[in-house]
Amino acid sequence: MTKDLDAPLDERVRNRIRQLRTERSLTLQQVAAAAHLDVSTLSRLESGKRRLAIDHLPGLAGALGVTVDELLGPTVRPDPRVQRDPIVGAGMTMWPLTHYGTATGLQAFRCVIEAERSTPPDPLPVHEGRDWIYVLSGRLWLLLGEDDLTIVPGEAVEFSTLTPHWFGTHAGMVEIIGIFGSHGERVHLDH
Structure with a gap:
């Protein structure tokens, strides 16, 4: 099993939120606003100073442009190639x-x-x-x-x-x- 999958679920999700936010060059403020959270709440969720609740997941997934399943999944290394439609x-x-x-x-x-x-x-x-x-x-x-x-x-x-x-x-x-x-x-x- 990979190191990521050995980590507790809340740690994996925190890491995934931070990874997705960073990949998309989004600020804490941008994600918090889109997820209808306070910036301080999102910051504490990412740092592990606050426990992630199930009701946080849909808003965070939507703000980051992924499904809840993708948010709960393992951290994946992104493909560096840009392959977007014109x-x-x-x-x-x-x-x-x-x-x-x-x-x-x-x-x-x-x-x-x-x-x-x-x-x-x-x-x-x-x-x-x-x-x-x-x-x-x-x-x-x-x-x-x-x-x-x-x-x-x-x-x-x-x-x-x-x-x-x-x-x-x-x-x-x-x-x-x-x-x-x-x-x-x-x-x-x-x-």
């Missing part, structure tokens, strides 16, 4: 390059922007966060406030998304690596 919308396909966003909500993507993404919305979108984009191929058209920029392969841009912005292409496909927050991911797929 996200398609508004003339762009985004392949996630991270399992989950960081605690700040940032996620990396490889994106292909199709030639038809050539008409900026009016008004340009604004949202919380920052965007970071590195152009791999093609010529990226970036509207950033009053600036009308062309970003070529090998160039990177980083900017506050509180500035009105949009990116697309004048002609031809563009391939980029982008780091976007959760707000940015949704906005870019809509515009």
